[in-house]
Amino acid sequence: MSSPQQQALRRFSKNRASVCALFVLLTLILACVIGPFFSPYTHDEQNLNLGAVAPNAQHWFGTDVLGRDLLTRTLHGGRISFLVGIIATFVSLTVGVIYGTISGYLGGRVDSAMMRLVDTIYALPFVIFVILLMTLFGRNILLLFAAIGMVEWLSMARIVRGQVLTLKQQTFVQAARCMGQSTTSIMSRHLLPNMLGIIVIYATLTVPNVMLLEAFISFLGLGIQAPNTSWGDLIQSGATTLETHPWQLFFPAMMFSLTLFALNFLGDGLRDAFDPR
């Protein structure tokens, strides 16, 4: 016999699309993290004499209007996009898990009030509030992490609450309560470890949403500021020079869509493997 985790892993490794997605994703992350070190160019090194050139042997992805190497810029932008994706997901994860656990475990009136709040915020056009926040308090990258994290925690809170509601009925939790364990230690020692699988799955599905939101805000010019860059920002400058230099749109857009594809497939595969219903 094997443990449920091992069974899930075996199911996952049989799903060819998800394994392929995982491989693509790891390649992309690796390229973004170490790629810029091997590049002879930097992301903000301008070469105005060169200007915009099409992809060639020196510049594999071509250059932008200021003569900056697009490959280096795309990889550097990828670093920022992945960083935003991971940090903001972590923020939303922390908030969502704590909120959902408390709400589900306490139950009753506290639960319905807390969930009513989530429903209410869910109905709001929160993208507008993120933009408002960015405009009012400066275009700061840390604020961007926090703002995106703060709007993405809602679905995590809902899922965790649902899990806690079923878990807290089970005998091992009741036993722990009878033995006089405190509420906080029941939450952290008994509930949390049992929800780890589902938390990981939904975190994987949150990352593409977060990256999408960051790219959206950067596309509008309200996120990452020059000379720093992210995929959304690169896609935006590519879209403005579409007529004359289409490669400036093509490469960042391709990398971004590939990442979203891989993350979505990976999340779906993990869900099918760990949560077979």
Added chain:
Amino acid sequence: MLKIIAGRILQAIPVILAIITLTFFMVRLSPGDPFSNEKISAETRARLNAHYGLDKPLWEQYAHYLAGLPFGDFGPAITHPGWTVGELIAERIPVSLELGGWALLVACTVGILAGLIASIKPNTVSDWLPMGFSMIGICLPTFVLGPLLVLFFGLYLEWFNVWGWILPQDRILPSTTLGLCYAAYIARLTRGSMVEVIKQDYIRTARAKGVPFYRIFSIHALRNALPPVLSFLGPAAAGLVSGSFVIETIFQIPGLGQMFVESALNNDHTILMGLTIFYGTLVIGFNLAVDILLTIINPKISNQQSRS
């Protein structure tokens, strides 16, 4: 049922009030004021503040702002002398409403049709093909799809203008771009809920009675498969609003989305505040309408709620 609908409306009012309050205090308590970019003397600044009532206590300003809102009075647009924010918004509403309407139409027709086709024979080519396209639609955000469609249909085939909102055919490219991304979600939802419904007993009964297949499919099953799709329209409305920011920027459409992005880039707080409240109310209103519609078409929901 009327009781439920009235209850829903009453629930929406505090939410809208919360949006207004949150937005107002966020804008007013943020660093900087509307005149901080201009080089003016302290005396002029004081006079400007007095003129716009910005020297009064914050609570008084809030009460004044709140009192004007029911009449569409969002206060003066400080960066557009002589205009009020309400007038600026009203001028651009028709454009954005038209874009949103067409996009919603594209999203629903394409999405529901694709979902239906996929659900006829699950796990065959006629399922994988539309579902594959919908996966692409989900992974290609509007700001990637838009420029790509412009490149192909505008610059390569030269069927449409690359930007603008003047001729009737100018509507096609922006509305399709905005609608297709949501069509992808709707297709997945329709397929999922159709596959569930088809398994139910009453469908088997209808089939046993000899009702033609297309009739079972398009009437008996679709009717019960639609509520999840309908309830997605609420969040979709919020998504269409933010999507319109991108689309109106790419295609240079003179709508509210473009105004929102421009005022965010220019730190134009008065217009941002007005638009945030306007959009918030709009989305809440749309959610409310969808909720009421769901209550009316689905007696299960209304019975559940009257019991609890």
